[in-house]
Amino acid sequence: MPTEAEKQENVNWRSASSESPEVTLRDRLSEYFEERIRKPALVAWSDGRTRIGLLIMSVYIAMAFVAVFDLYRAPSTNQAPRLETAFQSLDYPLGTTMSGVDLLSLIIHSTPDVLLMIIAGGLWATVIAVIIGTLAGYKGGMVDRVLMSFSDVMMAIPGLPLVIILAVTFNPKNPIVLGILINVNYWAGLGRSLRSQVLTIREDNYVEASRTMGMSTPRILLKDVIPNLMPYVTVNFVFAARYVVFASIGLFFLGVLPFSTQNWGVTLNYAYSGGALFTWQAAHWLIFPMIAIMGISLSLILLGQGMDRVFNPRVRTRLAGESESTAEEGDSRTTEVL
Amino acid sequence: MGNYYIRRTARVFATVFIVTSLTFGLIRLLPGGPFTQLRVRLLRQGVPASEVDARIANLQNIQPDAPLWRQYIDYMLSAMQGDFGESISLGKPVAQVVAEAVPWTVFIVLVSTVLIFLFGILLGAIQAYWEGSRFDKAISALSISLMSIPFYVIAVLALFILAYQFQWFPTAGTHGTDVEPGLTLEFLVSALEHAALPIFSYTIGGIGGQALAMRGNSIQVLGNDYVEVARLRGLADRRIATWYVARNAILPLYTGFLLLLGFRLGGTVILEQIFSYPGLGYYLWSALESNDYPLMMGTFLVITVALVIGVYIADLTYSKIDPRISQGESDAY
Numbered sequence: 001m002p003t004e005a006e007k008q009e010n011v012n013w014r015s016a017s018s019e020s021p022e023v024t025l026r027d028r029l030s031e032y033f034e035e036r037i038r039k040p041a042l043v044a045w046s047d048g049r050t051r052i053g054l055l056i057m058s059v060y061i062a063m064a065f066v067a068v069f070d071l072y073r074a075p076s077t078n079q080a081p082r083l084e085t086a087f088q089s090l091d092y093p094l095g096t097t098m099s100g101v102d103l104l105s106l107i108i109h110s111t112p113d114v115l116l117m118i119i120a121g122g123l124w125a126t127v128i129a130v131i132i133g134t135l136a137g138y139k140g141g142m143v144d145r146v147l148m149s150f151s152d153v154m155m156a157i158p159g160l161p162l163v164i165i166l167a168v169t170f171n172p173k174n175p176i177v178l179g180i181l182i183n184v185n186y187w188a189g190l191g192r193s194l195r196s197q198v199l200t201i202r203e204d205n206y207v208e209a210s211r212t213m214g215m216s217t218p219r220i221l222l223k224d225v226i227p228n229l230m231p232y233v234t235v236n237f238v239f240a241a242r243y244v245v246f247a248s249i250g251l252f253f254l255g256v257l258p259f260s261t262q263n264w265g266v267t268l269n270y271a272y273s274g275g276a277l278f279t280w281q282a283a284h285w286l287i288f289p290m291i292a293i294m295g296i297s298l299s300l301i302l303l304g305q306g307m308d309r310v311f312n313p314r315v316r317t318r319l320a321g322e323s324e325s326t327a328e329e330g331d332s333r334t335t336e337v338l
Numbered sequence: 339m340g341n342y343y344i345r346r347t348a349r350v351f352a353t354v355f356i357v358t359s360l361t362f363g364l365i366r367l368l369p370g371g372p373f374t375q376l377r378v379r380l381l382r383q384g385v386p387a388s389e390v391d392a393r394i395a396n397l398q399n400i401q402p403d404a405p406l407w408r409q410y411i412d413y414m415l416s417a418m419q420g421d422f423g424e425s426i427s428l429g430k431p432v433a434q435v436v437a438e439a440v441p442w443t444v445f446i447v448l449v450s451t452v453l454i455f456l457f458g459i460l461l462g463a464i465q466a467y468w469e470g471s472r473f474d475k476a477i478s479a480l481s482i483s484l485m486s487i488p489f490y491v492i493a494v495l496a497l498f499i500l501a502y503q504f505q506w507f508p509t510a511g512t513h514g515t516d517v518e519p520g521l522t523l524e525f526l527v528s529a530l531e532h533a534a535l536p537i538f539s540y541t542i543g544g545i546g547g548q549a550l551a552m553r554g555n556s557i558q559v560l561g562n563d564y565v566e567v568a569r570l571r572g573l574a575d576r577r578i579a580t581w582y583v584a585r586n587a588i589l590p591l592y593t594g595f596l597l598l599l600g601f602r603l604g605g606t607v608i609l610e611q612i613f614s615y616p617g618l619g620y621y622l623w624s625a626l627e628s629n630d631y632p633l634m635m636g637t638f639l640v641i642t643v644a645l646v647i648g649v650y651i652a653d654l655t656y657s658k659i660d661p662r663i664s665q666g667e668s669d670a671y
Contacts (some may be wrong), residue, residue, distance in 0.1 A: 156353045156646045158604030161622055161638050165364055168626055247487045250608045290491045321428035
């Protein structure tokens with residue numbers, strides 16, 4: 001994306017000149033706000049997908065708050081009549097399970113752990129990928145070869161079976177550890193594509209200038225290289241998070257992961273083994289956890305696509321009324337597994 | 339160039355070697371340790387204590403009393419010969435179980451992935467041509483909604499509605515129990531009937547993503563100068579669509595195809611479990627449940643090797659198909 005690079009170059013040049021005395025800290029802050037927060041936010045908000053995605057996500061965050069501050073009763077067995085179907089009473093709007101648990105409270109109290117898990121998994125995948133990708137791409141030579149061979153090996157191990165075996169071995173209970181475990185080798189593909197982007201960035205003039213000035217490698221990476229990768233990384237954070245949702249709930253559903261926490265997958269598993277497959281009477285027990293899963297992944301996908309537009313320079317220029325093109329990047333996703 | 343192929347091939351072997359070593363390490367890490375569990379189990383079955391070690395050696399290809407490095411070499415050597423020991427729960431050699439399971443899994447994964455690409459490319463191309471139309475918007479929305487449904491949700495729903503409620507499809511197995519495997523029409527129909535739901539649920543969720551990718555690629559290609567020139571030359575629309583646009587738009591999807599094929603092999607763990615479809619993933623999972631470590635590691639290794647080979651083929655052929663890709667090394671700073 002040459003236009004993107006030019007854009008960033010511009011910003012860098014400005015922030016370098018802002019060292020001069022007539023620009024106050026206030027100006028710099030307001031410019032930073034304008035360039036990095038207000039404009040992207042405007043573009044993002046102008047896209048319907050981001051709006052819907054944020055709306056759905058805020059429902060989940062609200063649910064997490066309700067669960068954390070205990071605003072709604074916690075799920076426990078025999079708190080309600082058994083297997084009541086949905087929308088029958090106001091007390092148990094989503095119905096109850098075979099063992100008399102309120103389904104709505106089950107779903108609400110699963111949310112905090114799911115959110116923790118996807119944030120942990122997404123952060124793990126993107127941070128490792130950025131470190132490996134930038135280092136390999138920027139340093140080149142031996143470092144590049146070693147790091148890329150390493151990620152090739154990691155990439156070649158099938159994700160789900162590996163996670164299953166690791167889960168059985170280490171029996172993780174903490175949602176954060178679980179999120180990391182699920183994305184244990186997700187970073188490899190992302191790291192590889194980041195590397196190829198760094199390969200073009202490192203030839204840019206301003207990077208060369210920094211190098212000639214004798215800046216240290218970590219500083220160049222942090223100040224010149226990584227800011228250029230952020231759009232791509234943010235989009236992929238969302239996709240990594242979605243993968244965590246899909247994989248973790250699938251594995252909970254299978255019963256591979258320990259049932260230490262509430263999770264929609266656990267609910268699905270109980271419904272499945274509790275015979276919900278055989279009768280319409282218990283269908284709500286299967287369907288509502290599924291809706292919870294689909295809702296959060298839908299919101300993640302919409303957010304990912306909305307952000308893709310924010311960082312896409314061709315769309316950004318349209319905000320200024322310069323272009324009518326609606327072309328989109330099609331290859332933001334590195335690994336689409338499930 | 340030749341150098342690249344040699345290095346790339348060497349990396350395949352290196353990867354398989356590392357993964358095999360990893361499985362050896364994992365076997366030893368697994369909870370309770372397979373040896374302790376095995377020993378308890380064998381003793382409970384009434385095997386005399388003096389014979390227990392020999393039985394374990396037979397099952398796992400490892401001499402439990404040998405030093406670690408010796409065990410490692412034994413394990414690697416036998417794994418290299420395709421001997422993964424004997425399955426504890428099934429009482430058959432792991433290699434035999436795997437050989438019976440592989441065709442079914444490959445069948446499901448291959449057919450569903452090909453279908454994903456066919457439908458995805460078709461839909462995406464039409465969308466790109468009618469960009470901004472109502473059809474385009476509707477399909478885009480549909481694609482995004484489909485992307486947000488995990489395949490196992492579709493699988494459970496399909497099983498619930500089509501198999502249990504309406505009883506249109508069987509609920510388990512690869513073919514009817516009364517049908518002899520062979521090249522008979524009866525067998526083929528039965529196999530297709532059993533595979534229909536797994537393939538369906540594994541396909542539907544994936545189409546959306548491919549359609550969106552194809553749409554994006556095609557729109558990008560459509561904006562290129564050479565497409566404009568082709569139009570100016572007065573070439574037929576159909577010719578432009580197939581030879582100029584489709585070819586270039588499909589190209590980036592090609593690597594994705596082989597990669598996806600490999601990744602989706604891993605996903606069968608969940609899929610085959612839901613449909614009780616005895617393929618690789620099903621055995622991996624049932625081995626896990628019954629602490630059948632030899633079977634677990636055997637299936638894991640086979641899935642890994644399949645993925646490694648898929649990526650390998652993708653890498654090698656991609657540079658052949660797309661001449662712009664070169665394997666140049668970068669200078670070191």
